[in-house]
Amino acid sequence: xxxxxxxxxxxxxxxxxxxxxxxxxxxxxxxxxxxxxxxxxxxxxxxxxxxxxxxxxxxxxxxxxxxxxxxxxxxxxxxx
Numbered sequence: 001x002x003x004x005x006x007x008x009x010x011x012x013x014x015x016x017x018x019x020x021x022x023x024x025x026x027x028x029x030x031x032x033x034x035x036x037x038x039x040x041x042x043x044x045x046x047x048x049x050x051x052x053x054x055x056x057x058x059x060x061x062x063x064x065x066x067x068x069x070x071x072x073x074x075x076x077x078x079x080x
Contacts, residue, residue, distance in 0.1 A: 004070045011064035018057025025049035 025046065033042035 001070065004067050007063055007067040007070070011060045011067060014060025014063060015057050016060075018053050018055070018060055021053030022050050022057065025053055 029042055029046040029049070033039065033045070
């Protein structure tokens with residue numbers, strides 16, 4: 001089905017953008033804040049950005065699972 005193929009493509013895009021976003025946010029969060037006064041800002045930055053990126057990655061994973069279920073549902077079962 002066309003929707004399943006398109007869903008798989010979007011699932012890959014969401015997952016990889018979320019994963020790369022989480023890695024970049026972790027890198028940026030630990031490198032950008034150097035002074036002790038900025039530690040509260042670092043915690044808030046990491047919480048918001050890494051959480052958002054992991055949410056996108058999780059949504060991509062969930063969409064991929066749903067597309068996999070959809071592709072299996074269209075195929076006939078092979079039972080004797």
